[in-house]
Amino acid sequence: MPNKQQNPKNTNATNTTLLSSSCLLPIGNAKLLNNNTTITKTLFYSVETMSLHPNPSLTPPPATPALKPWLNTTATTEPLNPMVLAMHLSDPKSKTLIPNSTLIIMDRTLLLSDELLLRILSKLPNSQQQRNSNSLVCKRWLNLQGRLVRTLRVLDWNFVLSGRLIIRFPNLNHVDLVPGSFTSSVYSSIVVSHRLVSMHVDSAWRIGVEKNLLPVETVDAGLKSLAGGCPNLRKLEVAGCSEAGISTIGAECVTLQELELQRCDDAVLGGVAGCENLQILKIVGCVRGFYESVVSDIGLTILAQGCRRLVKLELVGCEGSFDGVKAIGQCCVMLEELVIVDHRMDDGWLAGVSFCENLKTLRVQSCKVIDGSPGLEEHLGCCEALERVHLQKFQMRDRNGVGALFSVCRNAREIVLQDCWGLDDGTLSLAVVCRRVKLFYVEGCSLLTTEGLESVIEHWKELECLRVVSCKNIKDSDISPELATLFSTLKELKWRPDTKYLFPSDVGVSMGKKGGKFFKRS
């Protein structure tokens, strides 16, 4: 940076010297008359004497010493006054010509310091077009604009390996490396998208073949480069690294708080243990069709013992069992939110959840089975501090598992069931054990009937808020007088079980509007 800044100044200094050599000839005569001046004045004049004889080989050397004496004279204000006065009195016209001519050529933003220019650039709207325009003006603006970038999504891994990422954007605190971790066919227009992964492939690509994934060594090299350049990193998303790579990140980026690891296995979790300040962690073990990494009890135990400050943990496509979940619960005492997505855990894992003493939110998504064999109810335990249970895109045909889940979460105050297939009246009746429910939100559960809903709700004496959306089998005609009485006691009621009522009213409203509009125009 200082070198780049000095280059324009040197250029301007050279221009100044050339201009002064052509314009200050009369001052040379004035100098001869003042030979009796002090030593300082002699030094100043000697510099100009050298400039009076322009020589190609000697031009660069005078430019450098020309700055130093001037700076020295600036430091001491007393000698400056007489010299400035003398020059002013000797030739005012030539004095005024120099600033005008140099100012016309000079970069107008040279007057502004980097901090000042950064402040101006930060006031501009944060749009892609504006950032591109600012970056392409000149080198100085390119560097300053890069300093304003905090979040970056990397699509080309070479950008990380070459070190240009650090040079261009030195102030990053959130980097998403996942898109760049998959080798895309640049010239292909075929895109394969998953909830977590999206990449371009060629026509020879087949599901299950892991040939579009970067080698581990390449990913680790990129992480090393990133760790060296972004010490203030707070959030990182990466796929396919090894223990060494993530250890480097943990050692260099002390402020890392949020981490997402795809293609994660037990060895990688050994490196995650080095991130001491980690609070939010998302582990993706297996994405069917893309990659098959295994996270087992060993990894979960290593993770639990290393990251004791975890507040939120999300396990996607992970294996494990009771021992792993128990270790998480025992070591991460501050864990408040646990998310299980598409799990592959062994039977009996659900009992380990009760060891999470401060767990407030349990979210289970996209699971085909909850727990094949939860074990005896007295061994399940209970999460004392649990407040919220969210079940989304869930197969609830396994009654033993559902019963065990509700038993573990019997202290929940908020139950959300969204798109739970297989939830019928018998399965929902298992939720009666949750005695403290205040909010019950059910959406997209098409097997549930009004009677089944009523038989459960009447047991929840503290219920305050009820939302029923898009449940086809719940009919208005089936509402009993007792249920109607119960509705009147609720603080909030959203009753939209039938989706048909949405469509006609929308169509009617729009039809009427357009019709009137149409006739008015005609």
Place this chain on the structure above:
Amino acid sequence: MSEIDMAVIKPEMMKPYIWLETSDGSIQQVEQEIAMYCPLICQEIIQKGMGSSKSCAICLPQRVSPVTLSLILDYCRFHQVPGRSNKERKSYDEKFIRMDTKRLCELTSAADSLQLKPLVDLTSRALARIIEGKSPEEIREIFHLPDDLTEEEKLEPLKNTTDDPRIRLLNRLYAKKRKELRERERLKNVEVEEEHVDERSVDDLLSFINGNDGDPKEVKTSKNKKKNRRKKEQQQKNSSLKEASEVNKVEVNGQSIRHQSAEADRIAETSNSHTEDVFAHREFDDGDIDDGIDPALKEKIDREVEDFARRLNSDWPERMQELLSSGQERKMMLFTPNGNSFLRRNA
């Protein structure tokens, strides 16, 4: 002693001015209360006791020139007066920053060196407004910046927005809309061409009738009928005319048969249902457009809807007349009063 102290105190109380020296060596006198508005000058006066006389004037930073200093003092002179409303201050600020870019940069730099934060914020926002929305070439020209980026640096990867699935979906929607607009424009051109093709022979018109779909067919039929009427009035007969009249007879017979089988109310119901179908179709299109993203596209489509409605309304009376008159026998077509009586009978 007391007299001497009084004499000393009097000059100090009577001196509200301080001396400031700018970078070019010029020294000027400024009211103290105005100059104190600058944190740097205030600091120099209080801590170092400078500025009380010409010989120990406050030396301002290098970046402050006499012209810039006068501007800054004008700003301070206005804002240090108590009792001005925010509206007045904003109005003054708006007028104050109307200057060229070069002076604005100098003012920003000088205000920053004097630590005058309100003025720095004001000028920074003004410069940001100048930069906003400009291309790199324009920015370079405004600020006289050097074009020192290499081609390699210019081609360095910027954000690839098409990688985002939502952006891809958006682009697909845009492409779909553009395609629809192009097709509609093409249809317009086809109609214009049809209007131009009015000088062709009867055989060409007949081939058009056989080759086209419903709506153009109706248009062709109506044009053909008009020609036939004029020629009948002229009482000219040719072999081609005979053929045309024969075809016309067949059509007339078919239409009369359909008309005899149907009642006027049914015709009205049919036309009404047709209109409703058209309205519903337009409404759904409008619904899609309302969900769209580009207001310009929406305006285009709205204009097309208006054009369609206008054409429909202009064509409607002619179509009704055609339907009613075609039901008549061939002889009765020639007499207008009979048509009126037919309408009255229907009413």
